[in-house]
Amino acid sequence: MKDYLVRATAAGSQIRAFAVTSREMVETARRHHNTSPVATAALGRLLTAGAMMGSMMKNDTDVLTVQIKGSGPIQGLTVTADSHANVKGYVENPDVMLPPKNGKLDVGGALGIGLMNVIKDMGLKEPYVGQTILQTGEIGDDLTYYFANSEQVPSSVGLGVLMEKDNTVKCAGGFIVQVMPFIEEKVLEQLEENIKNIHSVTAMLEKGYTPEQLLSEVLKGMEVEITDTMPTKFYCDCSKEKVAKAIISIGKKDIEEMISEGKDIEVKCHFCNTAYTYSVEELKEILQYAKRK
Structure with missing residues (x-):
């Protein structure tokens, strides 16, 4: 399945949502940087989020950069995205190896404690810069916290990267769901219930869920309208x-x-x-x- 991203609204535009499948993008990054499994998972999650966050921007020339600096052995991550969901990124220490935690790659342990910077260059005199403290280092939780605190938009971010035994990428993807200020209480309760019932993004991706199917789980019981579908890829414009x-x-x-x-x-x-x-x-x-x- 080719990587692509969908944008949607739900419950009469009370919710806006994004979902993406990003296996090829993350595998391309892994090959370029020869990353270890935990570094692939960390960079892959941030690339996946970057594609969705890039697609939130309005203008062709807008550029989004997400930087994470942490005390853990991975040291840091940088991802840049444009409004067409083209992304690129790198890891400070691509060779980091850590034992699994609870049977999963220990992305939080690799990043440690630190800061996340989100920089939006929208052609104005000064770029917008939002900064938050890492909450868990798992990236999805950290972005959920960033949206609520820096942009005052209550959100839920789910990201997943699953590796094969040979350390190639088996599947990758995720979702971002954001609620509008005028959301009705019952719609919010339904959304919170749905998100509580999602145990693992990677489990859904492993079953072959498309971005549309991811959103149908997150937005179960609501009227969902897919407003846009766009390809997404790892793309570097260096020369x-x-x-x-x-x-x-x-x-x-x-x-x-x-x-x-x-x-x-x-x-x-x-x-x-x-x-x-x-x-x-x-x-x-x-x-x-x-x-x-």
């Missing part, structure tokens, strides 16, 4: 030119030192691990450009 700009940012002195060593250098994109090689001649051109700025 040799863009990475050259990153080299400029390290400063003229460091570029001069690289040139004096007389060797080609290799620079990797953080987000997709693609390696770009720059010859001494190319470094000289970059230095000339930096001096003109």
Whole structure:
């Protein structure tokens, strides 16, 4: 099944909801970064959430970034998404290994205690920045807390990544459900009951649930209207030119030192691990450009 995302409303627009299947996206990230199972699960959950949160933005040029910094061995995660649900991301320590906790990958233990930053660049003078303390490090709980506290939107976020025995990704996906200020008490009670009855997102994904079926579980007993369906994927827009700009940012002195060593250098994109090689001649051109700025 190709990765895709659905947007929906329920109970006469009292609820808005998003759901996604993201196995290919998470497997692509795993291959790019050669992540361990627990790092794949952590990055996969945040990529899955990033796709849905990106699709909440209005304009083609809007960019959303979610950064997590934690005290655990994984150290941190960064995911960036656009309004078309294209996402990219990386893990600070992709090799982290931890024993399972309660039979599951210990994402919370890998992240530890820390902070989550959500940055929305919507073309204004300053980007919107929301920051919250990690609640459990399980990412779904942390985003539920972020929406309620930073955006004042009561939400429920469910995310899941299940690994195969060979450490490839078996299935991945999730949902975000948000309630509007005018929600009726009985609708809210029904929603809370439904969410309480969902024991595991991964169990539903393993059964082959589509995004529509995920939402039918979360929004059981309500009239659901699917408003939009869109493809989602891991996509990095890096290029040799863009990475050259990153080299400029390290400063003229460091570029001069690289040139004096007389060797080609290799620079990797953080987000997709693609390696770009720059010859001494190319470094000289970059230095000339930096001096003109």
